[in-house]
Amino acid sequence: MIIEHAGKRPAVHLTSSVAVDATICGDVTIGPNTRVLYGARIIGENGGQITIGSNCIVMENAVIRGTPRHTCTIGNFCLIGPNAHVAGAVLEDEVFVATSAAIFHGARLGQGAEVRPHATVHLRTCLPAGVIVPIGWVAVGDPVHILPPERHEEIWEVQKPLNFPDWVYGVPRDTPHWMQQVTRSLSESLAVLVSDRIVREDCETRR
């Protein structure tokens, strides 16, 4: 379904198509010949922008999110795998995000980058063109470190100064009870949910 959210309505190119049980919501622009498969969620949260190019495939139950702080831009010929998550990142052309991979806010993935199943590309990480993140590994930082999960100490050394709570939610990690600040502010901004309006129910979107 196509949902108007926070006063913004998705624009899907007439040659693209959206499965009947997928959701496109808010300030989302989708180019030609892109396919959004069953159960995928493409959510421009509270005015957050998402742009997806041509010939992209967004697979079953994938989640793509843009927020007011972090626009999400996906180029042409990209594939976002089943159960994958892309939030507030920039993907150049021909990027492959495999099953259950996760890409975070402010990441930039160069042309032809490949993020394998269960891998993570963390916030503000720059993945150069053509680089592969192996199954279950973590890419973090700029310049990027690509490490297996057991090398947590090294991952955290790079990740900590990137300051996830501050970058993503505007609440520095050393704020007392930072989770209270984060969730309160999300709760307030997401109150806009009540004004959501279904624009179209059907699978084909022509405009």
Added chain:
Amino acid sequence: MIIEHAGKRPAVHLTSSVAVDATICGDVTIGPNTRVLYGARIIGENGGQITIGSNCIVMENAVIRGTPRHTCTIGNFCLIGPNAHVAGAVLEDEVFVATSAAIFHGARLGQGAEVRPHATVHLRTCLPAGVIVPIGWVAVGDPVHILPPERHEEIWEVQKPLNFPDWVYGVPRDTPHWMQQVTRSLSESLAVLVSDRIVREDCETRR
């Protein structure tokens, strides 16, 4: 949508909101100012109870489950990330469950615990307040062991006596053809699905 299931109907506080394509089903109680985002599933299976506090954010395509054997309780100011899974566990206040993390039956997560992307908190595990489970790691046992996946032997040494099939489904692992017992009994108890009734379709829930 809000679904009456096994004769139980969700109660969502009038200040909370539920995305139009999310599902709240069965014996679920949600407190004030909580937001349930697109595609999330909060399922009180066959009479199983779920209680969620105030100012929680349940993100896209997250799954929260309660069963007759294992109630699920989530405190205030918690965030359940996209594609995450929480089943039959207790989360105190200010718990952060990141993207694609999995929390299992009988786990207890102390205040401010943080479960990072792709991490697992296994059944009957006690995670003390403020403790972090790194990306892709496994927390298991009480007292807890927090280990990277390649240390499978140590994980299994702690996990095996916790007896997942017995604890979760009431079928000891050494039962011949235990999967036949588990799936038959789930199939029988879930026959109740046919009596599901949509109570509300829309995104705002006022009662």
Added chain:
Amino acid sequence: MIIEHAGKRPAVHLTSSVAVDATICGDVTIGPNTRVLYGARIIGENGGQITIGSNCIVMENAVIRGTPRHTCTIGNFCLIGPNAHVAGAVLEDEVFVATSAAIFHGARLGQGAEVRPHATVHLRTCLPAGVIVPIGWVAVGDPVHILPPERHEEIWEVQKPLNFPDWVYGVPRDTPHWMQQVTRSLSESLAVLVSDRIVREDCETRR
């Protein structure tokens, strides 16, 4: 919902049931006493076949896919966990696919195999009866290698000649701009989406 797709209509046994927000789409056959839970997607893509046996449990937001190149067959007494992904594989009886696990095209899982949370069974992999893939590990090849993620070099040595892009999409990996070929050909074949037709909306399926 039950969707006719590419001219094919799912056949669900009258004793089975499908949650009202789950999707069964295309050439899918489901045997007796199987339960498809909330948000699950069972998608026979563009004529691709899926057969699921009796007493199976497909849990919340799980994705099962069959494609024209890769039929998916699931035996009896199998459990497909929440957020799991099974594409174009053969699962014999009593297979347990845990939360967020991923099974790829052409894999064959023997009776009673157990794929733990966040684990991967890669394409064309043969997992013998009763074998366990530990949390977050990768099973690859035939004969199978079961390795933790940090042993990427060994995984890739086995995986590379299995040639994912060629096997799954018919485009050899050394094709220049292979992602352009893959996404263009998927975009064309998935144009069929526009002819999808909802056959039933409700949770109970009797035929």
